[in-house]
Amino acid sequence: MSDLPRPTDAELEILTVLWSRGPCTVRDVHEVIAQRRPAQYTTVLKLMQIMADKRLVSRDEKSRAHVYEAARPREVTQRQLAGDLLDRAFAGSAAGLLMGALGARKASKKELAEIRRLLDQFEEAR
Amino acid sequence: MSDLPRPTDAELEILTVLWSRGPCTVRDVHEVIAQRRPAQYTTVLKLMQIMADKRLVSRDEKSRAHVYEAARPREVTQRQLAGDLLDRAFAGSAAGLLMGALGARKASKKELAEIRRLLDQFEEAR
DNA sequence: GTTGACATGCGAAGATCTTCGTAGTAAGGT
DNA sequence: ACCTTACTACGAAGATCTTCGCATGTCAAC
Numbered sequence: 001m002s003d004l005p006r007p008t009d010a011e012l013e014i015l016t017v018l019w020s021r022g023p024c025t026v027r028d029v030h031e032v033i034a035q036r037r038p039a040q041y042t043t044v045l046k047l048m049q050i051m052a053d054k055r056l057v058s059r060d061e062k063s064r065a066h067v068y069e070a071a072r073p074r075e076v077t078q079r080q081l082a083g084d085l086l087d088r089a090f091a092g093s094a095a096g097l098l099m100g101a102l103g104a105r106k107a108s109k110k111e112l113a114e115i116r117r118l119l120d121q122f123e124e125a126r
Numbered sequence: 127m128s129d130l131p132r133p134t135d136a137e138l139e140i141l142t143v144l145w146s147r148g149p150c151t152v153r154d155v156h157e158v159i160a161q162r163r164p165a166q167y168t169t170v171l172k173l174m175q176i177m178a179d180k181r182l183v184s185r186d187e188k189s190r191a192h193v194y195e196a197a198r199p200r201e202v203t204q205r206q207l208a209g210d211l212l213d214r215a216f217a218g219s220a221a222g223l224l225m226g227a228l229g230a231r232k233a234s235k236k237e238l239a240e241i242r243r244l245l246d247q248f249e250e251a252r
Numbered sequence: 253g254t255t256g257a258c259a260t261g262c263g264a265a266g267a268t269c270t271t272c273g274t275a276g277t278a279a280g281g282t
Numbered sequence: 283a284c285c286t287t288a289c290t291a292c293g294a295a296g297a298t299c300t301t302c303g304c305a306t307g308t309c310a311a312c
Contacts, residue, residue, distance in 0.1 A: 008299065012214055026259085043301055045260070050299090064259060064308065075229070081215050082223055083230025088138055089207050094227040095240045097208055101220040102248055103201070104209025112249055114221045116242075122228055123238055134269065152289080169271050171290070176269090190278065191289060 004056055004071065006084055011051055014044070015070050015077065018057065023069040130182055130197065132210055137177055140170070141196050141203065144183065149195040 007015055017032045018024055030044040048068055051057045060067040070077075082097070090096040098115075101107075107115075133141055143155045156170040174194055177183045186193040196203075208223070216222040224241075227233075233241075 009214065010300065016215070016217075040302055042260095042303075046262095046302080047300075049261080066260080075226075078215055078222065078226040079230045081211060082226030085207060085211055086227050086231060088135065089142070089204055091142075092231060094224065094231070094233050094237060095244055096204065097227050098220065098224050098241060099244055099248070100201075100204040100208030101212050101223050104205045105212060105218060105220070107220050111220055112245065115224060115245065118221055118225055119238065119241065119245075122225070136270065166272055168273075168290095172272080172292095173270080175291080 002055070004080075005054055006080065007051075007056055007077065010047055011056060012081075014047060014051065015056070015074075018068060018070040019074040023060070023067045025065040025067055027065065029068070128181070130206075131180055132206065133177075133182055133203065136173055137182060138207075140173060140177065141182070141200075144194060144196040145200040149186070149193045151191040151193055153191065155194070 013033065014029055017029045021028065021032070026041070026045045026048055029048065030039065030041050033039050033044060048057060052059045052068070056071055057068045058071050060069070086092055086094065086097055090100070139159065140155055143158045144150055147154065147158070152167070152171045152174055155174065156165065156167050159165050159170060174183060178185045178194070182197055183194045184197050186195070212218055212220065212223055216226070
């Protein structure tokens with residue numbers, strides 16, 4: 001399993017679009033991103049080309065408008081990013097990371113219950 | 127409360143030293159870092175000067191060897207970083223972030239218990 | 253076939269990050 | 283006073299990130 005570089009901020013933004021919409025053309029991605037902030041088409045294009053070079057995305061060139069797809073499923077990259085932050089800022093403490101997250105944004109009661117549920121499920125699976 | 131820029135990788139490494147050892151000279155920090163990887167003294171110096179410009183650290187120039195200190199306590203920066211990642215990669219889902227963390231590194235049974243404990247404590251405090 | 257719409261490729265600029273060498277300066281011992 | 287040592291300041295180079303304009307190519311419609 002080859003390991004990919006940690007995606008940069010701009011790259012991650014594009015990946016989130018690809019994860020939620022599935023394989024996309026540059027135009028598709030640009031439309032989504034341009035909705036939330038000013039961004040030129042060619043900027044998104046260039047980024048996606050670079051991501052293809054880095055193997056962060058795969059590219060299907062069969063049709064005129066190339067179709068890009070995230071190279072790895074969302075969960076795998078999320079694990080990479082969480083693990084990376086865990087090491088760099090939390091000395092490996094998942095509890096610390098969770099407290100950081102809960103302290104940073106209000107979590108609903110429902111979310112807390114969800115966390116407990118996942119915790120049970122996670123513990124069961126070992 | 128002024129908001130500080132997100133520390134870069136190299137800056138975060140220095141911050142972790144300052145958090146764990148308290149106020150330090152450049153030499154102190156360099157000694158710690160040089161132990162784990164090759165790094166020139168002036169590289170660390172320059173980084174810490176830049177961090178002072180950015181207000182990520184404060185600098186006491188009274189003695190010849192300036193003494194640096196993290197501008198904000200560890201927990202505050204951890205919250206910033208966790209919140210940032212939460213937004214950028216987990217669509218705000220703390221549960222997702224926790225699963226990412228647990229999936230990335232083996233968590234001991236003790237750590238899982240700790241998480242439950244903190245979760246109780248956190249929920250109580252609202 | 254010409255034109256218009258739309259796509260990629262390419263180069264380059266500006267910002268930031270990271271690295272380090274060199275120069276200058278202050279302190280302390282001899 | 284002088285020399286050594288230790289420290290800061292400064293400038294600059296190289297890498298990466300992010301941005302965008304322009305050239306070029308392709309396809310369909312007229």
